[in-house]
Amino acid sequence: MLDPQTIRERIKLIENKRESLLRLLEQPDLGTLRIDVNQALEEIDDLIDEFKRTFPESELN
Numbered sequence: 642m643l644d645p646q647t648i649r650e651r652i653k654l655i656e657n658k659r660e661s662l663l664r665l666l667e668q669p670d671l672g673t674l675r676i677d678v679n680q681a682l683e684e685i686d687d688l689i690d691e692f693k694r695t696f697p698e699s700e701l702n
């Protein structure tokens with residue numbers, strides 16, 4: 642079982658990767674890859690939202 646600190650660290654990594662995808666989305670020559678990047682962002686956002694609903698911040702302290 643994961644401890645609260647490990648869970649927080651993993652979610653933080655996912656949030657950082659999301660920022661990388663946002664920067665990638667700014668590239669003008671992305672072409673059809675833009676669809677995949679948008680899909681990845683949506684899925685990351687869903688994962689983070691679900692995590693926050695399941696584990697409110699107060700439960701991880």
